[in-house]
Amino acid sequence: xxxxxxxxxxxxxxxxxxxxxxxxxxxxxxxxxxxxxxxxxxxxxxxxxxxxxxxxxxxxxxxxxxxxxxxxxxxxxxxxxxxxxxxxxxxxxxxxxxxxxxxxxxxxxxxxxxxxxxxxxxxxxxxxxxxxxxxxxxxxxxxxxxxxxxxxxxxxxxxxxxxxxxxxxxxxxxxxxxxxxxxxxxxxxxxxxxxxxxxxxxxxxxxxxxxxxxxxxxxxxxxxxxxxxxxxxxx
Amino acid sequence: xxxxxxxxxxxxxxxxxxxxxxxxxxxxxxxxxxxxxxxxxxxxxxxxxxxxxxxxxxxxxxxxxxxxxxxxxxxxxxxxxxxxxxxxxxxxxxxxxxxxxxxxxxxxxxxxxxxxxxxxxxxxxxxxxxxxxxxxxxxxxxxxxxxxxxxxxxxxxxxxxxxxxxxxxxxxxxxxxxxxxxxxxxxxxxxxxxxxxxxxxxxxxxxxxxxxxxxxxxxxxxxxxxxxxxxxxxxxxxxxxxxxxxxxxx
Amino acid sequence: xxxxxxxxxxxxxxxxxxxxxxxxxxxxxxxxxxxxxxxxxxxxxxxxxxxxxxxxxxxxxxxxxxxxxxxxxxxxxxxxxxxxxxxxxxxxxxxxxxxxxxxxxxxxxxxxxxxxxxxxxxxxxxxxxxxxxxxxxxxxxxxxxxxxxxxxxxxxxxxxxxxxxxxxxxxxxxxxxxxxxxxxxxxxxxxxxxxxxxxxxxxxxxxxxxxxxx
Ligand SMILES: Nc1nc2c(ncn2[C@@H]2O[C@H](COP(=O)(O)OP(=O)(O)OP(=O)(O)O)[C@@H](O)[C@H]2O)c(=O)[nH]1
Ligand SMILES: [Mg+2]
Numbered sequence: 235x236x237x238x239x240x241x242x243x244x245x246x247x248x249x250x251x252x253x254x255x256x257x258x259x260x261x262x263x264x265x266x267x268x269x270x271x272x273x274x275x276x277x278x279x280x281x282x283x284x285x286x287x288x289x290x291x292x293x294x295x296x297x298x299x300x301x302x303x304x305x306x307x308x309x310x311x312x313x314x315x316x317x318x319x320x321x322x323x324x325x326x327x328x329x330x331x332x333x334x335x336x337x338x339x340x341x342x343x344x345x346x347x348x349x350x351x352x353x354x355x356x357x358x359x360x361x362x363x364x365x366x367x368x369x370x371x372x373x374x375x376x377x378x379x380x381x382x383x384x385x386x387x388x389x390x391x392x393x394x395x396x397x398x399x400x401x402x403x404x405x406x407x408x409x410x411x412x413x414x415x416x417x418x419x420x421x422x423x424x425x426x427x428x429x430x431x432x433x434x435x436x437x438x439x440x441x442x443x444x445x446x447x448x449x450x451x452x453x454x455x456x457x458x459x460x461x462x463x464x465x466x467x468x469x
Numbered sequence: 470x471x472x473x474x475x476x477x478x479x480x481x482x483x484x485x486x487x488x489x490x491x492x493x494x495x496x497x498x499x500x501x502x503x504x505x506x507x508x509x510x511x512x513x514x515x516x517x518x519x520x521x522x523x524x525x526x527x528x529x530x531x532x533x534x535x536x537x538x539x540x541x542x543x544x545x546x547x548x549x550x551x552x553x554x555x556x557x558x559x560x561x562x563x564x565x566x567x568x569x570x571x572x573x574x575x576x577x578x579x580x581x582x583x584x585x586x587x588x589x590x591x592x593x594x595x596x597x598x599x600x601x602x603x604x605x606x607x608x609x610x611x612x613x614x615x616x617x618x619x620x621x622x623x624x625x626x627x628x629x630x631x632x633x634x635x636x637x638x639x640x641x642x643x644x645x646x647x648x649x650x651x652x653x654x655x656x657x658x659x660x661x662x663x664x665x666x667x668x669x670x671x672x673x674x675x676x677x678x679x680x681x682x683x684x685x686x687x688x689x690x691x692x693x694x695x696x697x698x699x700x701x702x703x704x705x706x707x708x709x710x711x712x713x714x715x716x717x718x719x
Numbered sequence: 720x721x722x723x724x725x726x727x728x729x730x731x732x733x734x735x736x737x738x739x740x741x742x743x744x745x746x747x748x749x750x751x752x753x754x755x756x757x758x759x760x761x762x763x764x765x766x767x768x769x770x771x772x773x774x775x776x777x778x779x780x781x782x783x784x785x786x787x788x789x790x791x792x793x794x795x796x797x798x799x800x801x802x803x804x805x806x807x808x809x810x811x812x813x814x815x816x817x818x819x820x821x822x823x824x825x826x827x828x829x830x831x832x833x834x835x836x837x838x839x840x841x842x843x844x845x846x847x848x849x850x851x852x853x854x855x856x857x858x859x860x861x862x863x864x865x866x867x868x869x870x871x872x873x874x875x876x877x878x879x880x881x882x883x884x885x886x887x888x889x890x891x892x893x894x895x896x897x898x899x900x901x902x903x904x905x906x907x908x909x910x911x912x913x914x915x916x917x918x919x920x921x922x923x924x925x926x927x928x929x930x931x932x933x
Contacts, residue, residue: 308927329932331739332870341734343814344932625906635797635910639768645889646768649761650752651743652913659914672802672921678750678914680921685796685805692800692914 268359272375275386277368287451289319334367371400396430480536514543521559522552533571551585569599579607586618598629601666660701679704729855736814741867741931746919769913771860775897778856779849781839794905803924807933812837853894
């Protein structure tokens with residue numbers, strides 16, 4: 235609520251509003267804050283595997299950190315730790331009280347605290363990846379939390395997922411169709427998925443991926459590189 | 470009945486402690502017990518009558534001067550009883566002042582809340598910087614097979630001029646929800662032990678429903694909840710013993 | 720005083736991190752103490768009389784004297800022996816301040832105040848009084864765990880909400896009591912403790928797998 239947007243009635247109780255010029259989410263550090271990318275998608279579609287691949291691919295060139303939102307607290311964070319893709323101080327796990335989508339969409343405070351704490355303890359970062367707990371096709375990130383979001387689906391459930399749509403498939407900034415190596419095994423037709431995704435998403439990009447074949451998640455890593463480059467003016 | 474008792478312990482200048490004041494009256498009768506050697510003085514509350522009863526107003530003052538070491542115990546449980554109907558709640562107020570370098574250990578037998586009792590225990594402990602206390606309070610909610618009476622305990626432990634621990638606990642028919650799963654969960658016994666001062670142990674889970682927790686200030690609280698007092702003792706007694714074996718500060 | 724503003728502040732959908740906290744219910748469920756609606760009722764009543772009363776008193780007090788927030792914050796430290804509960808309270812306080820800053824102009828309340836202190840300061844900034852702050856605190860002390868009970872145990876949500884409706888008169892009484900003591904010295908403010916909430920929180924903090932932050 236901003237002062238210029240509303241009028242005070244004469245009988246209204248005295249109260250105050252924040253200065254509209256001050257962003258309540260001001261970063262603790264001066265200078266640009268990290269690019270925040272949300273990674274969502276159904277259970278088991280390969281979100282954590284993608285995060286691990288991105289850490290391996292981008293860890294040397296970008297200052298990055300990860301926030302996980304798991305149904306069971308630390309499962310995803312533990313996987314990343316075990317696989318040694320990132321040191322422990324660069325990973326935060328957020329508890330979600332049975333509702334991962336609440337923590338990434340309706341009440342993002344614990345995630346914002348985690349991102350801020352990472353930036354406060356590690357210093358300026360280029361990229362923070364926020365992994366959602368596996369949820370349903372309607373779970374998307376709040377724009378108050380992230381700048382861009384990736385939605386990861388897999389082919390293992392058949393080729394109908396893009397056709398079903400839902401906010402994740404339809405509106406994500408990047409749709410990743412993962413586990414293409416399994417397509418022949420489950421009889422999924424990638425060209426059907428491609429066509430349906432285009433129909434749902436218009437100009438928004440979609441990439442096919444097999445993390446078994448491409449351990450660096452090349453198309454996704456490139457997409458992120460381009461975002462980071464576009465954001466930080468080359469010095 | 471109104472009664473008061475007072476203990477003042479002072480360092481005797483030879484590494485020991487002497488009792489400058491030891492004064493009690495029924496039901497707060499005091500006896501010096503234990504060996505006369507060693508740095509520590511032990512006093513037992515020997516109890517004059519069953520009680521407290523409604524209408525009783527009792528007060529105990531403890532004071533440990535710089536370097537003194539005082540342990541206070543009781544020979545038997547305190548049994549809070551109903552007494553005259555309509556009389557005001559019984560009350561036991563304990564005040565302790567612990568100087569720098571002094572140690573006070575309060576290790577009484579439990580308070581038992583007999584059915585129909587109405588009792589209030591108020592404790593105020595003031596510890597100077599560099600002093601130490603070990604403050605134990607056990608409560609049993611009702612005698613065997615009887616419902617608990619009303620007991621309200623109210624404890625403040627201050628250390629070096631700031632409040633370290635502030636706790637109240639109400640049990641009995643006038644305390645809604647006290648036996649619910651958030652407070653005592655149907656358990657009949659609860660004990661607490663506050664450790665304040667230097668040389669604190671590590672935080673730990675003590676098994677069962679018991680934990681030793683690090684307070685925000687220079688102290689720890691061990692709390693134990695049990696079906697009976699034995700479970701509480703099993704969790705808290707070892708902490709009292711270990712503390713006892715600590716060498717006297719140089 | 721604006722009733723609608725109070726509803727905004729007390730709304731469970733206020734994005735202030737509450738959804739991830741069970742108020743000790745997850746630990747009580749794991750300990751086998753809470754299985755059915757009746758047990759939830761006993762849990763909520765005990766929580767209201769202890770944590771709820773203390774929170775209400777500190778929220779009322781912080782609302783009445785926002786400048787004393789540091790003393791009140793220390794007062795809550797002294798009443799919260801469990802480090803896990805101190806962390807949970809401060810995490811929720813921080814989240815509430817974040818939400819509050821977007822809605823009203825808050826005076827300084829520190830970066831991570833205890834939740835009741837944050838609530839009282841927000842209430843004051845929103846033009847509410849100590850009684851409203853206390854109602855919001857006492858209500859929040861039971862509505863959070865009630866919703867966690869529905870999620871954790873799959874209980875009938877109507878039955879659980881009827882517990883909350885049944886507690887409403889008690890919430891009002893406790894809030895009135897708390898508000899009447901808003902100007903008391905910090906040491907004299909309520910300190911009703913709940914041993915099993917403390918012990919349960921410490922156990923809960925050691926679990927490898929848990930759904931709620933506290
Ligand atoms: N065959 C194949 N398996 C994959 C691929 N990507 C991930 N997996 C496997 O799929 C399983 C689930 O992957 P995760 O990365 O844990 O999935 P997730 O989306 O993070 O799962 P939740 O966090 O539980 O929702 C793991 O066994 C991965 O090894 C892929 O491209 N091909
Ligand atoms: Mg995962």
